[in-house]
Amino acid sequence: MDLHEALYTTRAMRRVRPDPVPLEVQRRIMDAAVRAPSGGNAQDWRFLLVDDPGAKGRLGPLYRDSIDQLWKTVYKDRLETACAAPEEPDNAQMLRVQRSAQWLADHFEEVPLFLFAFTRFDPNGGSIFPAVWSAQLAARAEGVGSSLTSVLGFFHPDETYEILGVPKDEHWTMSCCVSFGYPTGRWGVAARRPAHEVTHRNAWGAPAGFETPEPLWSPE
Numbered sequence: 001m002d003l004h005e006a007l008y009t010t011r012a013m014r015r016v017r018p019d020p021v022p023l024e025v026q027r028r029i030m031d032a033a034v035r036a037p038s039g040g041n042a043q044d045w046r047f048l049l050v051d052d053p054g055a056k057g058r059l060g061p062l063y064r065d066s067i068d069q070l071w072k073t074v075y076k077d078r079l080e081t082a083c084a085a086p087e088e089p090d091n092a093q094m095l096r097v098q099r100s101a102q103w104l105a106d107h108f109e110e111v112p113l114f115l116f117a118f119t120r121f122d123p124n125g126g127s128i129f130p131a132v133w134s135a136q137l138a139a140r141a142e143g144v145g146s147s148l149t150s151v152l153g154f155f156h157p158d159e160t161y162e163i164l165g166v167p168k169d170e171h172w173t174m175s176c177c178v179s180f181g182y183p184t185g186r187w188g189v190a191a192r193r194p195a196h197e198v199t200h201r202n203a204w205g206a207p208a209g210f211e212t213p214e215p216l217w218s219p220e
Contacts, residue, residue: 001141004217010137011190013145014104016181020051021113025142029180032138036131045128046172047135048116048164053109058163059152060108066151067105071098093191104147104179113180116164118172128175136178145183150176189215 030047038045050056071079079098082091104111115135119128136146152160153174166172199208 005219006137006140008189008215008217009187010140010146011188012100012147013181013183013185013187014100014147014179015184016111016145016179017184018110018112019182021144021180021182025139025144026113028142029135029138029144033131033135036134037127038131039122039127042121042127044120044122045131046118047131048118048166050114050116050164051112055163056109056111056114059114059160062156062159062163063108063152064105066155067101069155070151101149104149111179111181115178115180116160117175117178118166119175120171120173122173122175125175132176132178139180140187143182144180147179148176149179152177189218 026049030049033047034043050059075098078094082088082094082098085091086095115132117128117132119125122128132148136148139146153176157174160166160174161168166174195212196208196210200206201208
């Protein structure tokens with residue numbers, strides 16, 4: 001796959017089929033992930049793949065409760081605004097994201113594969129998220145959709161650690177959970193604010209020096 005196609009079309013794909021992700025595909029995804037840069041080349045990371053129905057069955061209720069709390073706290077004001085005027089473009093987009101995230105919560109046990117990423121002494125994620133993103137890009141090259149979430153670590157870390165058997169005395173921190181599966185929808189370039197609107201040069205608020213009114217890559 002062309003590198004730019006992977007970069008431009010690897011977006012959150014939460015709605016996936018229950019079809020298993022073959023072990024050979026998982027092998028290629030994880031081999032790509034561990035090639036990512038790591039601070040000091042410490043590689044102080046662990047990746048836990050979860051496809052066991054029993055484990056997913058125990059995690060599912062925790063995930064649904066986490067999403068429910070997310071809507072009632074972090075996203076409360078945005079959702080209320082969106083519901084008050086759903087015809088506004090920004091509000092419509094927010095509601096689409098909410099429906100997609102809720103689908104993942106409602107169908108958690110049906111998602112074929114999850115990747116839990118753990119690290120130590122990496123408070124800002126600089127040594128774990130490059131590897132996670134490499135896994136997601138590698139999955140895209142295999143036709144596998146993915147979506148990163150951190151709500152379990154925010155709302156139910158202790159229960160999640162217990163279910164996954166994470167050692168309590170080794171100082172591992174769960175950075176995120178990524179869902180993987182073959183998507184039900186189509187790949188496409190995600191709509192985003194143009195880069196020049198969120199990029200400055202040399203000083204905050206100074207123009208970037210370029211404009212990108214349209215994506216610089218598009219499917220042929």
